[in-house]
Amino acid sequence: MIPVYQRILNSASKSKFLQCFHIKVQFNSHISYYSVKDIYLSKDSIGHKAEVKGWVKAVRKMKDNVFIDLDDGSWPEKLQVVIPKSVVPKNLTYGSSVELSGKLLPNQLKKVELVLDDIKVVGPCVVADGYPFAPRKSYSADYVRQYIHLRPRTRILSSLLRIRHGAALALHQYFNGLGYCKIDVPVLTSNDCEGAGEVFIVKPDSEKLIREMGSPGMTPEEAFFNGKTYLTVSGQLHLEIAARAMGKVYCLGPTFRAENSRSRLHLSEFYMAEAELAFVKDLDSILKLMEGLIKTMCQTLMDTCAEDVHLFVKTQGEENCLNIEHLLKSPFTVDSYDNVFNVIDNHRSLFTEPLKKGDPLSKEHELFLVKHNNNLPIFVVDWPTGIKPFYMKAHTNDSSKVHAVDLLCTNVGELCGGSLREDDFDTLVSKLKTHDLEDNLGWYLELRKFGNVPTGGFGMGFERFLQVILGIPNIKDAIPFPRWPHNCKL
Amino acid sequence: MIPVYQRILNSASKSKFLQCFHIKVQFNSHISYYSVKDIYLSKDSIGHKAEVKGWVKAVRKMKDNVFIDLDDGSWPEKLQVVIPKSVVPKNLTYGSSVELSGKLLPNQLKKVELVLDDIKVVGPCVVADGYPFAPRKSYSADYVRQYIHLRPRTRILSSLLRIRHGAALALHQYFNGLGYCKIDVPVLTSNDCEGAGEVFIVKPDSEKLIREMGSPGMTPEEAFFNGKTYLTVSGQLHLEIAARAMGKVYCLGPTFRAENSRSRLHLSEFYMAEAELAFVKDLDSILKLMEGLIKTMCQTLMDTCAEDVHLFVKTQGEENCLNIEHLLKSPFTVDSYDNVFNVIDNHRSLFTEPLKKGDPLSKEHELFLVKHNNNLPIFVVDWPTGIKPFYMKAHTNDSSKVHAVDLLCTNVGELCGGSLREDDFDTLVSKLKTHDLEDNLGWYLELRKFGNVPTGGFGMGFERFLQVILGIPNIKDAIPFPRWPHNCKL
Numbered sequence: 001m002i003p004v005y006q007r008i009l010n011s012a013s014k015s016k017f018l019q020c021f022h023i024k025v026q027f028n029s030h031i032s033y034y035s036v037k038d039i040y041l042s043k044d045s046i047g048h049k050a051e052v053k054g055w056v057k058a059v060r061k062m063k064d065n066v067f068i069d070l071d072d073g074s075w076p077e078k079l080q081v082v083i084p085k086s087v088v089p090k091n092l093t094y095g096s097s098v099e100l101s102g103k104l105l106p107n108q109l110k111k112v113e114l115v116l117d118d119i120k121v122v123g124p125c126v127v128a129d130g131y132p133f134a135p136r137k138s139y140s141a142d143y144v145r146q147y148i149h150l151r152p153r154t155r156i157l158s159s160l161l162r163i164r165h166g167a168a169l170a171l172h173q174y175f176n177g178l179g180y181c182k183i184d185v186p187v188l189t190s191n192d193c194e195g196a197g198e199v200f201i202v203k204p205d206s207e208k209l210i211r212e213m214g215s216p217g218m219t220p221e222e223a224f225f226n227g228k229t230y231l232t233v234s235g236q237l238h239l240e241i242a243a244r245a246m247g248k249v250y251c252l253g254p255t256f257r258a259e260n261s262r263s264r265l266h267l268s269e270f271y272m273a274e275a276e277l278a279f280v281k282d283l284d285s286i287l288k289l290m291e292g293l294i295k296t297m298c299q300t301l302m303d304t305c306a307e308d309v310h311l312f313v314k315t316q317g318e319e320n321c322l323n324i325e326h327l328l329k330s331p332f333t334v335d336s337y338d339n340v341f342n343v344i345d346n347h348r349s350l351f352t353e354p355l356k357k358g359d360p361l362s363k364e365h366e367l368f369l370v371k372h373n374n375n376l377p378i379f380v381v382d383w384p385t386g387i388k389p390f391y392m393k394a395h396t397n398d399s400s401k402v403h404a405v406d407l408l409c410t411n412v413g414e415l416c417g418g419s420l421r422e423d424d425f426d427t428l429v430s431k432l433k434t435h436d437l438e439d440n441l442g443w444y445l446e447l448r449k450f451g452n453v454p455t456g457g458f459g460m461g462f463e464r465f466l467q468v469i470l471g472i473p474n475i476k477d478a479i480p481f482p483r484w485p486h487n488c489k490l
Numbered sequence: 491m492i493p494v495y496q497r498i499l500n501s502a503s504k505s506k507f508l509q510c511f512h513i514k515v516q517f518n519s520h521i522s523y524y525s526v527k528d529i530y531l532s533k534d535s536i537g538h539k540a541e542v543k544g545w546v547k548a549v550r551k552m553k554d555n556v557f558i559d560l561d562d563g564s565w566p567e568k569l570q571v572v573i574p575k576s577v578v579p580k581n582l583t584y585g586s587s588v589e590l591s592g593k594l595l596p597n598q599l600k601k602v603e604l605v606l607d608d609i610k611v612v613g614p615c616v617v618a619d620g621y622p623f624a625p626r627k628s629y630s631a632d633y634v635r636q637y638i639h640l641r642p643r644t645r646i647l648s649s650l651l652r653i654r655h656g657a658a659l660a661l662h663q664y665f666n667g668l669g670y671c672k673i674d675v676p677v678l679t680s681n682d683c684e685g686a687g688e689v690f691i692v693k694p695d696s697e698k699l700i701r702e703m704g705s706p707g708m709t710p711e712e713a714f715f716n717g718k719t720y721l722t723v724s725g726q727l728h729l730e731i732a733a734r735a736m737g738k739v740y741c742l743g744p745t746f747r748a749e750n751s752r753s754r755l756h757l758s759e760f761y762m763a764e765a766e767l768a769f770v771k772d773l774d775s776i777l778k779l780m781e782g783l784i785k786t787m788c789q790t791l792m793d794t795c796a797e798d799v800h801l802f803v804k805t806q807g808e809e810n811c812l813n814i815e816h817l818l819k820s821p822f823t824v825d826s827y828d829n830v831f832n833v834i835d836n837h838r839s840l841f842t843e844p845l846k847k848g849d850p851l852s853k854e855h856e857l858f859l860v861k862h863n864n865n866l867p868i869f870v871v872d873w874p875t876g877i878k879p880f881y882m883k884a885h886t887n888d889s890s891k892v893h894a895v896d897l898l899c900t901n902v903g904e905l906c907g908g909s910l911r912e913d914d915f916d917t918l919v920s921k922l923k924t925h926d927l928e929d930n931l932g933w934y935l936e937l938r939k940f941g942n943v944p945t946g947g948f949g950m951g952f953e954r955f956l957q958v959i960l961g962i963p964n965i966k967d968a969i970p971f972p973r974w975p976h977n978c979k980l
Binding site for chain 1: 493494495497498499500503506507509510511512525527543544545546562563564585586587589612613614615616619620621639640642643647648651652654655658659660662663664666667668669670671672673674675676677678679680681687688689690691692693694695696699702703714715716717718719720721727728731732734735736737738743744746748750758759761767768769770774775777778779781782785786789790793818821933934936937938939940941942943944969970971973975976977978979980
């Protein structure tokens with residue numbers, strides 16, 4: 001398919017515009033622009049002169065030539081450049097940025113390489129001046145994370161960033177293809193959707209502004225917005241508004257928890273994908289929407305950035321990563337809370353704490369259930385009412401249960417949570433009273449008062465999805481700029 | 491192109507899964523799922539039985555039949571339903587939600603309509619019970635905005651939400667097609683990128699948590715993250731980190747200003763698209779990237795949701811909307827600050843305030859320049875150093891200027907701002923000293939110390955883009971949940 005910009009830009013504009021590609025190839029009659037990935041995949045540039053820009057990721061000195069591996073950020077493989085010893089600049093080191101010209105030729109391994117004519121070091125890199133990464137060394141994730149501003153230059157993190165980009169795009173395409181409308185739910189909100197109190201509160205930094213905007217009796221936190229304002233913990237309530245107009249809606253964006261957790265599965269700022277669907281009558285439709293999303297994202301990543309995914313499998317070990325092909329072929333298992341309780345109870349000697357009936361599953365229980373399910377995802381449905389939020393719909397056949405689901409996966413345990421929403425006006429009124437939320441959520445009741453429809457939906461931790469498929473032990477390594485207790489660098 | 495989910499889900503899964511479509515059509519040998527938009531565009535469902543779900547947007551009583559307009563959120567046109575008077579339920583009113591079955595047939599206007607067999611009112615809507623919108627009435631945007639939880643049910647806002655979705659998707663596809671990698675820049679940050687002090691500061695809402703996490707001498711705002719933490723005003727500095735590893739990066743997400751502005755162009759939380767490009771040597775490449783983005787987004791919207799765009803043109807008046815076809819055919823004008831200063835100075839009697847040479851343009855000046863340019867976008871380049879941020883690159887030929895650009899458009903004035911970034915280490919050290927930023931931005935200097943490359947980029951206000959093309963007077967009507975001083979409902 002021809003990109004839209006190809007259709008609408010004139011050729012003078014286009015040539016300036018395409019300079020964002022880091023490889024310019026001179027054919028007999030025209031010029032084309034490529035990335036390192038394009039050069040490897042298409043090979044039509046072989047035999048032609050090229051100008052190339054990028055970063056030096058390895059320098060190997062041989063008898064007559066120096067070989068460098070050049071990275072332009074487009075994929076995990078590097079372009080090999082052959083430089084005659086006589087023209088090697090002194091400051092051509094690991095980590096430096098360069099501009100090169102030469103000819104693209106096949107090498108003995110049948111890969112393309114650049115045989116150099118000319119080279120210019122744009123920005124040198126002297127490791128001894130404090131650059132934290134040295135050539136041919138590998139570093140722990142904990143070490144690399146200390147240099148958050150240089151971390152994207154490591155091979156594994158640059159793969160992570162491309163996969164993250166590809167996964168988000170796959171998610172947008174999936175929902176768009178199904179007719180869902182993306183709704184930008186707000187970060188700033190006067191609600192605490194989950195009611196857990198683990199929220200950040202905001203105010204202007206300027207005390208002058210707070211004085212100017214406040215009224216007598218107001219706290220500084222109330223001055224700017226005429227009330228307390230928090231960072232969102234979930235966009236669900238806002239999606240429910242939109243679902244009652246647009247039918248099918250979703251979002252993908254940052255959410256926040258003010259929680260003093262040092263777990264490898266929690267961040268203070270993390271991304272969540274959420275979807276909400278109108279006219280939904282059974283939880284099974286929500287389960288299929290989740291299964292379709294996860295499989296579509298996995299398949300799309302294999303279609304668009306398999307090399308990056310394979311780098312993770314190689315680095316983290318096959319046994320720690322999800323087997324994507326196996327996943328794609330297997331329908332996800334569904335089981336009830338009561339059944340999985342029995343399974344856990346029958347294996348109670350395996351756990352540090354026994355599970356009491358009606359209690360939430362611990363991470364240990366969740367991971368056990370996944371292992372017990374051949375390491376494949378498992379939907380747990382029909383949860384006890386007492387351990388789930390107020391908005392979940394009472395079960396048709398058992399009032400002690402709600403129509404809720406958790407999706408459990410390898411490495412992280414809970415990846416998604418969803419439910420049908422309570423749509424009965426009177427039931428919801430009494431639930432809001434029990435949870436002391438009636439004053440704040442009058443608008444939520446009004447959604448049911450006028451043109452009401454049953455809705456349901458789910459949320460998926462976006463970093464946890466990446467942890468599952470890539471076997472990433474620590475969630476801090478699944479996001480470019482992690483924030484956690486006592487850490488908000490840059 | 492076959493969607494990925496069609497390839498990977500088995501047929502049992504798919505049929506559950508596709509229930510998210512609101513129209514189910516029974517063909518002789520199979521069932522297919524549609525939206526109202528699909529039904530209008532394909533017409534292959536004519537003559538077949540269908541089950542339909544949606545909201546009643548108009549009720550017209552005729553002699554033998556009642557006609558309703560049914561909305562499923564998929565586009566601005568409604569599906570007409572013909573209901574024999576004898577079967578009309580009493581509570582079938584404007585605003586109610588319904589489930590219908592019947593036959594899809596062509597009507598006299600050659601549109602598809604549903605001739606009803608059966609109807610069920612799922613959720614009634616009694617306007618007298620406090621529903622703020624009545625049939626056949628139009629309301630001011632200020633009035634509608636008071637009912638933010640019901641506002642997406644109005645025709646114009648549901649069009650806005652679809653266009654917003656389409657515009658974001660077009661943006662992702664544009665950058666993805668050019669090989670850019672999306673980077674999720676953080677909302678929480680210890681920087682104030684623009685240095686204007688108009689930031690929100692965050693802390694946990696729980697005083698108990700603040701006591702537990704703080705150390706002696708710390709303010710409550712420093713306890714959680716070991717330092718003051720703000721909501722981001724721009725992702726640019728973070729994109730510069732990533733551009734030096736990935737080559738080409740972009741973002742689209744919420745940014746924040748703690749500013750007591752009641753202007754029709756400002757929000758406390760708004761969306762910004764930003765891009766950053768490595769190895770860029772002239773501002774012109776950045777200009778072309780901006781022009782390509784805006785034209786691609788406009789063309790894609792005309793390809794995917796022209797009906798929604800036309801609704802805005804009809805509602806807001808053609809003279810207030812951008813002429814998209816004109817825009818697509820015209821290369822954007824480029825002019826220097828010095829030149830546009832002269833143009834403004836030559837027309838000084840038109841303005842409430844004269845422009846002093848070296849000062850920023852006011853909104854009045856910006857809008858005048860666009861009008862003077864035949865209502866087409868105009869790039870203003872080469873700005874005085876003193877009125878632009880520290881990170882912009884000194885002009886090659888004139889040290890009193892920086893390589894910066896503002897893109898001015900109808901309705902809003904400034905739509906985008908961009909620049910080449912100062913990449914000279916020593917120049918940047920002295921600039922940081924002047925702005926008293928050396929302590930906080932050591933990491934920003936290190937980006938230049940190791941493997942440095944010249945970079946440049948721009949930011950575009952996403953709501954302002956929608957205001958430009960749709961002629962929306964107030965930015966609060968270009969976002970689903972607007973936040974502004976003294977207003978953070980829901």
